[in-house]
Amino acid sequence: MANASDPKETLATRLQAAVQARGQRWTEQRQVIADVLAASDGHATGAELVELVRAADPSATPSTVYRTLDLLEELGFATHHHGVDGRETYHLEEVVAHGHVHCHGCGAEVEIDADVAKPILAAIERATGYAADLDHLSLQGRCPSCRAAAAR
Amino acid sequence: MANASDPKETLATRLQAAVQARGQRWTEQRQVIADVLAASDGHATGAELVELVRAADPSATPSTVYRTLDLLEELGFATHHHGVDGRETYHLEEVVAHGHVHCHGCGAEVEIDADVAKPILAAIERATGYAADLDHLSLQGRCPSCRAAAAR
DNA sequence: GAGTCTATCGCAACATGTTGCAATAAGCCA
DNA sequence: TGGCTTATTGCAACATGTTGCGATAGACTC
Numbered sequence: 539m540a541n542a543s544d545p546k547e548t549l550a551t552r553l554q555a556a557v558q559a560r561g562q563r564w565t566e567q568r569q570v571i572a573d574v575l576a577a578s579d580g581h582a583t584g585a586e587l588v589e590l591v592r593a594a595d596p597s598a599t600p601s602t603v604y605r606t607l608d609l610l611e612e613l614g615f616a617t618h619h620h621g622v623d624g625r626e627t628y629h630l631e632e633v634v635a636h637g638h639v640h641c642h643g644c645g646a647e648v649e650i651d652a653d654v655a656k657p658i659l660a661a662i663e664r665a666t667g668y669a670a671d672l673d674h675l676s677l678q679g680r681c682p683s684c685r686a687a688a689a690r
Numbered sequence: 691m692a693n694a695s696d697p698k699e700t701l702a703t704r705l706q707a708a709v710q711a712r713g714q715r716w717t718e719q720r721q722v723i724a725d726v727l728a729a730s731d732g733h734a735t736g737a738e739l740v741e742l743v744r745a746a747d748p749s750a751t752p753s754t755v756y757r758t759l760d761l762l763e764e765l766g767f768a769t770h771h772h773g774v775d776g777r778e779t780y781h782l783e784e785v786v787a788h789g790h791v792h793c794h795g796c797g798a799e800v801e802i803d804a805d806v807a808k809p810i811l812a813a814i815e816r817a818t819g820y821a822a823d824l825d826h827l828s829l830q831g832r833c834p835s836c837r838a839a840a841a842r
Numbered sequence: 843g844a845g846t847c848t849a850t851c852g853c854a855a856c857a858t859g860t861t862g863c864a865a866t867a868a869g870c871c872a
Numbered sequence: 873t874g875g876c877t878t879a880t881t882g883c884a885a886c887a888t889g890t891t892g893c894g895a896t897a898g899a900c901t902c
């Protein structure tokens with residue numbers, strides 16, 4: 539821990555600067571939420587974050603957590619997507635943009651990083667004209683081993 | 691209406707046959723839900739279906755509707771995916787398989803039919819080894835006109 | 843430091859789904 | 873037809889988010 543870039547410190551600090559630059563306010567609750575998010579590994583559901591925040595500050599309420607999360611998205615510090623079960627999953631912006639693919643055979647979920655996704659996004663653009671968002675790329679299908687098992 | 695194939699009749703009938711073939715039971719509620727689904731255009735959220743079913747049969751409850759919808763999926767008569775806002779959207783199997791792409795600029799949502807999707811699915815397979823599911827393909831990005839507006 | 847403006851908070855109610863459980867009734871067999 | 877088995881229902885409680893509103897408290901000015 540405590541490496542050179544110290545991401546936990548910089549997240550809260552940069553967030554505070556960004557919030558205040560927009561004429562908005564920096565509060566205790568936002569500090570707590572920023573800390574919790576920085577301490578997570580960058581993948582957490584809304585409910586998990588609410589629970590973690592309440593553990594750090596029992597007076598916090600879900601509405602505050604979700605509203606702050608919305609603010610983080612607006613400011614570009616986080617993104618969220620809906621997983622297979624429809625639950626929200628939040629990512630820190632520090633985590634490099636990536637998509638997900640979920641296997642409905644074995645339930646495995648793997649990440650798709652930018653390099654791997656490049657030809658997929660290119661195909662989407664050619665086919666539809668849309669510039670798709672890697673962070674919202676959430677696919678379902680069958681992984682290679684389940685396909686092999688099904689073929690037998 | 692009342693065309694040659696008469697899909698409304700056949701859905702309930704075929705569903706009943708499939709349910710009974712599995713040793714399961716055919717009930718009033720399932721008949722109502724099948725009728726409602728057949729009368730929809732093949733795109734309805736869970737909440738909409740619950741409301742429609744309750745309009746047809748006020749004694750029906752949400753749990754019954756959702757459980758029946760799960761059954762329809764198991765039997766291959768319907769599929770569902772989660773839209774941009776995380777709400778569930780159900781499709782009848784009669785509607786040809788298709789994906790969706792949502793523009794986060796203007797909010798437009800367009801369908802991606804099988805032909806258009808083919809190169810996308812091929813790219814996904816090449817990049818990840820996964821055989822992706824067209825019905826669960828739910829993308830977000832920027833549509834051509836929003837991209838043009840942003841470029842200016 | 844005091845006063846003002848208003849963004850943010852916490853609460854409570856709501857929306858959409860999910861789950862456990864006891865009561866009901868569909869389908870089967872004698 | 874009558875009785876039995878158990879899938880299905882309806883209820884109620886819960887889980888996860890969202891929204892409206894009055895109270896609180898940041899931040900700014902004087």
